[in-house]
Amino acid sequence: MRFLMESNKNYLKYIAIVILFVLFFGPSTFPASASGQYQEDGPVYIVQPGDTLNTIALRFGVSSEDIQSANGITDPNAININQQLIIPGLEGITGLLTSEVLQYGTSLLGLSRQYGSKAADLIYLNKLSSPSETIAGQTFIIPIDETKPTKSSAHTAALRETILEYAIRTGISQWETLSNNQLSGSWDILPGEELFITSEISGNQSPIPNVSAISFNNLPIIQGETLELEIISSTPGQFSGTFNDKVLNFFTEDGETYYSFLGIHALEEPGAYPLKIMLTSEDGSADVFEQLVLLETGGYGNEWVNVPEDYLDETVIQKEDEYLSPILNQFTPERYWDGRFQYPVNEPCINSQFGQRRDYNNGGLFFYHTGMDFGVCTPNLNIYAPAAGKVVLAEELTIKGKAIMIDHGWGVFSGYWHMSEFNVSVGDFVESGDLLGQIGNTGRSAGPHLHFEIDITGTPVNPMTWLSQEFP
Ligand SMILES: [Zn+2]
Numbered sequence: 250m251r252f253l254m255e256s257n258k259n260y261l262k263y264i265a266i267v268i269l270f271v272l273f274f275g276p277s278t279f280p281a282s283a284s285g286q287y288q289e290d291g292p293v294y295i296v297q298p299g300d301t302l303n304t305i306a307l308r309f310g311v312s313s314e315d316i317q318s319a320n321g322i323t324d325p326n327a328i329n330i331n332q333q334l335i336i337p338g339l340e341g342i343t344g345l346l347t348s349e350v351l352q353y354g355t356s357l358l359g360l361s362r363q364y365g366s367k368a369a370d371l372i373y374l375n376k377l378s379s380p381s382e383t384i385a386g387q388t389f390i391i392p393i394d395e396t397k398p399t400k401s402s403a404h405t406a407a408l409r410e411t412i413l414e415y416a417i418r419t420g421i422s423q424w425e426t427l428s429n430n431q432l433s434g435s436w437d438i439l440p441g442e443e444l445f446i447t448s449e450i451s452g453n454q455s456p457i458p459n460v461s462a463i464s465f466n467n468l469p470i471i472q473g474e475t476l477e478l479e480i481i482s483s484t485p486g487q488f489s490g491t492f493n494d495k496v497l498n499f500f501t502e503d504g505e506t507y508y509s510f511l512g513i514h515a516l517e518e519p520g521a522y523p524l525k526i527m528l529t530s531e532d533g534s535a536d537v538f539e540q541l542v543l544l545e546t547g548g549y550g551n552e553w554v555n556v557p558e559d560y561l562d563e564t565v566i567q568k569e570d571e572y573l574s575p576i577l578n579q580f581t582p583e584r585y586w587d588g589r590f591q592y593p594v595n596e597p598c599i600n601s602q603f604g605q606r607r608d609y610n611n612g613g614l615f616f617y618h619t620g621m622d623f624g625v626c627t628p629n630l631n632i633y634a635p636a637a638g639k640v641v642l643a644e645e646l647t648i649k650g651k652a653i654m655i656d657h658g659w660g661v662f663s664g665y666w667h668m669s670e671f672n673v674s675v676g677d678f679v680e681s682g683d684l685l686g687q688i689g690n691t692g693r694s695a696g697p698h699l700h701f702e703i704d705i706t707g708t709p710v711n712p713m714t715w716l717s718q719e720f721p
Contacts, residue, residue, distance in 0.1 A: 290319060291339055292392055294346040296332045308390065309346075310376065311338045342370055344392040350468055353385040353524065353540055354456035364393050384521045386469030386543030456538045457528055459484040466720075472547035473515035473604045475703075475710045477720060478526075480507040486530040492542070493522035498706070500582060500659050508721045510660060512708030515604045515617050519546045547711070549604035551614055560648060560693035561609055569648050576641050577707040581658040586636035590715040591681055593635050593665065593701050594688070598626035600698055603711040619709035620664065620702025623688070630688040632665055632699055634679040635716070643671050649700075650692025653685055661720075663712075666700035667691050 294305060302325045306313040317325060319337040328334070336346060344366075351360065357380045361368040368380060374390045377383075455463050459482060466477035478497065480488060488507050490497035497509045521541040529535045559565075600622040607616040634655060641662070642654035649666040653673065656662055669689025673679060690697040703712040 290335045291337045292335075292342045292344055292346050294334050294336050296328050296330055296334060297348075298330050300328070300330075302326075302328055305334065305336075309336050309339060309374070311336060339374070342374065342392050344394045346374075346390055346392055348388050348390050351383055351385050351387050351389050352468065353465060353542060354463055354538065355383070355385070357381075357383045360389065360391065364391050366392050384541045384543050385524070386545075456540075457526065457536045459486075459530070459536070460528060463526065469543035469545045470513055471545055472513060472517055472519065473549065473709075473711050474513055474547065475705060475714055475720065476509075476511040476513055478507075478509040478511075479721065480509075480526070481505060482507065482528065484528070484530065486528050488526065488528055490524070490526040492524045493517075495706075497526075498580065498660060500584065502584070508659070510705050510720070512705035512710045513544065514708050515547060515549065515619075515711075517544060519544055547604050549602075549606060549617070551608070552601060552605045552618070553608045553611070554695055555610055556693050556695055558610065561612065565647050569646055572646075573642070573654075574707060576654060577662055577704050579641075579656070580660055581639075581656055584658040585638045585678075586657040586661070586681075588636075589717070589719045590635035590663075590703075590712075591633065592716060593632050593663075593685075594623045594699060595629050595631060595633075596627050598624045600624040603702075603709070603713060620666075620700045621712050623699040623701060625688055625697045630669070630697075632668065632685045632688060634681055634683045634685055635663060636681045638663070638679060640673050640675050640677040640679060643674050646692065648693045650694060651686070651689060652692075655679065660706045662704045664700075664702045664704060666702075667694040667698060669697075 294309070296305070302313045302316060302322070306316055313325060315337050316322070316334060319335045322328065349360075355363075357368055357371055357377070360366075360383075361371055370392055371377070371389065372380060374392065455461055457463070460480060461483075462479075462481040464479050466479075467474060470476055476492065478490075478499075480499070482488075483505050485504075488499040488509075490499070490509070492511055495511060497511060499507045499509045501507045521543055523539055524542045525537065525539040527535055527537045601618055603618055603621050605618040606614040607618055608614045609616060636655075636657055638655040638657040640653060641656045642652060642664075645651045649664075651666075651668040651671065653665040653668065653671065654662055655664075665685060667689055668685075669687045669691065671686040672684045673686070679685070688697055688699045694700075701712055702709050703715050704710070
């Protein structure tokens, strides 16, 4: 015991000397391979929940037999969460292999600077064909040297700012900045590029000068979900943008935090789509940033429903959609709702979830469910407003039956179909919990139920998300 304590002390002393040495002479004094104890056989991966030997082998492009033999594993099914595995066959790669979702605004160069990893290693590990192929929302494998502290985003280089100017402004020496960012000199830095300082604090990153942070509620973006963007900037100006050619509308209540909500269509093809953000300053100058963002499947199932044939008439469906379109596409710059949406019924029993691919009368899976259905499980048929807003529709339609729509502001609407009676009319302001009417069986309905949906700029999104989390 005593011996152990002594040797621990010596070890700490050794580490302290090494750290001082590195600080003094710079990291370039040491070859990268000297930093860990497991470098000879390959880098180390820590087993995550859901991993199997096969998925790990696939991720790193090696065989599971090679991982087994490098780690002396006899039973391939006996790997544990948090177990350290040596990954063989990754030439030149050292350290700990971690994975991280690439945030919007981060380039491969930025990622390599943040973690002190070589860009070439990142390209090799992530099977990229070019360094510009960085899609926000993609999970990247990053080799990190555990002995070095991670770096946090410090500053977005302004146009034509030199390292010397940056050093004067931030009080961080230019040599330290150069070394932290693997730069050979001021000429290496590009406008709009992220610079990093060594620190434990992890900051939000922004690729636009005068914008301190850009964040998403979900990365990757998911089919049928609500995309919420939050931008923090104290520079007076106007934000605009697009996602896959759909316009992003920005709203602010304090002139510093800007929000944008976009409905991602439940049938949008998974893939990478461009997301562009622009800040137009008061003097008319504009800063633009664009990056591909990953959109993933919502994993929705299928369901088969029988309804009278009349309700499947395409011209009737189209006419009704066209009638509602101008109502759903109006913009109220004010936000009426506050906090999480409440369930629109007293005792919710859910018959059908949002996003299910739907087949009506065995005609094929050509439809999808644009909301969620509440069945009738109690004698109470009351429907309540889930949040404050203005009633913009209260009438009987062919498909939707007796229908109500509420405008909650900022392009967010809620809809209630197949009702039997109304307690409100168009123009009424409702508060959360106000009685809207009664559950019924009007329109294209296969039995008494409430169809409840949330639409954002005319696109139906998963209402369950609005019932379970707060926006913004
Ligand atoms: Zn429904």
